[in-house]
Amino acid sequence: MxxxxxxxxxxxxxxxxxxxxxxxxxxxxxxxxxxxxxxxxxxxxxxxxxxxxxxxxxxxxxxxxxxxxxxxxxRGRRVDLSFPVDWSYFTEFRRKVLEKVYAVPWGQVVSYGRIAVEVGSPGGARAVGGAVGSNRVLLVVPCHRVIAHDGTLGGFGSGLDWKRRLLRIEGIDI
DNA sequence: CTAACTAAACCTA
DNA sequence: TAGGTTTAGTTAG
CATH class of the missing domain: 3.30.160 (Double Stranded RNA Binding Domain)
Known part of the structure; x- marks a missing residue:
């Protein structure tokens, strides 16, 4: 390491x-x-x-x-941050979830429920919350782009202020 | 194996 | 919109 x-x-x-x-x-x-x-x-x-x-x-x-x-x-520039991630420390479910999150582009958001559907666990929105909460590769795996279905912030391990700040950098005001 | 957690979403009133 | 119910996965005991 x-x-x-x-x-x-x-x-x-x-x-x-x-x-x-x-x-x-x-x-x-x-x-x-x-x-x-x-x-x-x-x-x-x-x-x-x-x-x-x-x-x-x-x-x-x-x-x-x-x-x-x-x-x-x-600095507010749009960047892809497409660096390789070592997924081997995650469970199968979490890996699947985080790989979907990895694919969410700069400036766009997804809901927990949508990710749940995409990984084949419809109704597992809450489990998705647990999975993105286990993300340790911030920014590169953009878990701050996962928000609640009703357009509210949802949660964030490092505090909602950080989540709001990161989204704001990408032009999203919540 | 069960119980108790979640960064959720849905249903009902 | 508020409040209770349902939901899937992980982890602790």
Whole structure:
């Protein structure tokens, strides 16, 4: 597992990855120390892999490009953030949900219920809430673009203020 | 295995 | 619109 702290206009964000892709990407913190500190509890709670391990660590992530694109994001530029994700730490259901979320483009939103239908669990909107709540690869897996059916915010692990702020960057006022 | 959680949605009044 | 009911998956015991 590789680690780094990258600098963005919004602060310092901690990142972890394997040869397969990103495992953790936190929201920006005010200082490098805080960014590193916030990485620890996430890694401690990382569940064991559900699918096979990865051969050859250390390829995967172009950290400079990541830093550049995340910075662009916080400057309000439309970026894809199409970096590889290491899905192997998620259960089957959560992986399916988060892969659908991964595909939601900048500036667009989806409801929990719609994702539930898309992964073949109609009526499982609440379970989808649990799944997106387990996302640790913020921004790259844009779980902030998942909102409630009635157009209200729903929830967000890092606080609704962050969710509102991220959506606002993308031109969505809720 | 059951019970108790969710970042939900629906139905009814 | 408010309030209760139903829902699917995960996790703790």
């Amino acid at each position: 590789e680690k780094a702290v990258i600098e963005t206009p919004a602060g310092f964000t901690g990142v972890c990855w394997t040869g397969a892709g990103l495992v953790v990407l936190n929201l920006p913190a005010p200082t490098v120390d805080e960014a590193e500190l916030e990485l620890r509890p996430v890694l401690d709670r990382l569940p064991s892999r559900t699918s096979g391990g990865v051969a050859g660590e250390g390829g995967g992530i172009d950290v400079k490009r990541l830093e550049s694109e995340i910075s662009q994001y916080f």
